[in-house]
Amino acid sequence: MFDNEMKLEFLSKSNNEAFARITVAAFASQLDPTIEELADIKTAVSEAVTNAIIHGYEDKTGVVKIVCKIKENELEIQISDNGKGIENVEMAKQPLYTTRPNLERSGMGFTIMESFMDSIEIESILGIGTKITMRKTIKKMEENLEEDDFANSLRG
Amino acid sequence: MESEFIQESKLLIFRITEEIDECSVQKIRRKADYEIERYMPKKVIFDFNRVTFMDSAGIGLVIGRYKIVNMIGGKVEMANLNKSVEKIFEMCGVLKLIPITKLEEAV
Numbered sequence: 001m002f003d004n005e006m007k008l009e010f011l012s013k014s015n016n017e018a019f020a021r022i023t024v025a026a027f028a029s030q031l032d033p034t035i036e037e038l039a040d041i042k043t044a045v046s047e048a049v050t051n052a053i054i055h056g057y058e059d060k061t062g063v064v065k066i067v068c069k070i071k072e073n074e075l076e077i078q079i080s081d082n083g084k085g086i087e088n089v090e091m092a093k094q095p096l097y098t099t100r101p102n103l104e105r106s107g108m109g110f111t112i113m114e115s116f117m118d119s120i121e122i123e124s125i126l127g128i129g130t131k132i133t134m135r136k137t138i139k140k141m142e143e144n145l146e147e148d149d150f151a152n153s154l155r156g
Numbered sequence: 157m158e159s160e161f162i163q164e165s166k167l168l169i170f171r172i173t174e175e176i177d178e179c180s181v182q183k184i185r186r187k188a189d190y191e192i193e194r195y196m197p198k199k200v201i202f203d204f205n206r207v208t209f210m211d212s213a214g215i216g217l218v219i220g221r222y223k224i225v226n227m228i229g230g231k232v233e234m235a236n237l238n239k240s241v242e243k244i245f246e247m248c249g250v251l252k253l254i255p256i257t258k259l260e261e262a263v
Contacts, residue, residue: 014177014178014179015179017177017178017179018175018177018179018209021209036239036240039209039239039240040240042209043209043210043211043240043244046177046209046211047211047212050177050178050211050212050213053178054178095248096248103216104181104185104216104217104219104220105212105216106212106213106215106216106219106248108212108215108244108247108248109212111247111248112211112212112244112247115247
């Protein structure tokens, strides 16, 4: 059983990107993340939502769904669309791989999601859609403090 | 985004004031390209002082401008990057192409 959960649905318009990442960050803030952890979460959400809008739905308008769950100090974020799906997930995950270089897309979306979150799962079926599940454990305040103490002790 | 051109040193400064994502980047790009074409600067500096959020759209933005400015023989630098912005640029090797500078010194 999860400790807390929220669901969010919105149209695949790029001006909803800020709304999506801010809402997820607001929900995640109950875990007392650091400013840096919160920035990482917002960036990962922004990448996944952009992918759903730009690649999943392309020029069509569809619905992007976000489900966020909290269990103890772990945050799980599921971002899904009913768009065209990813033909080759392994290829899509490669740094610098992009299907839209003409739009100055950097191809770093999945790489950023992977390195900013603890884990990421990608499920995609052509013509059905894509679901990204990302998880991140937020360190408890005391652990952060302990780490700072440790770092300080090393500095002497 | 606000821009400032310093005639004597042919320095063009872009002060980005908005969050950088796929939505906002198109407008920033259009304005930046217009100003670059208008002033033909020797150097362009992106000032990230007021940027509170950036995702990978920012990578395409600076690399795209780097290519254009490079073509007219100019240089591109970045200033006032916060921790998360720097992390993203570092991760994808942008810092090897576009160095971080101190804005006060450049001006």
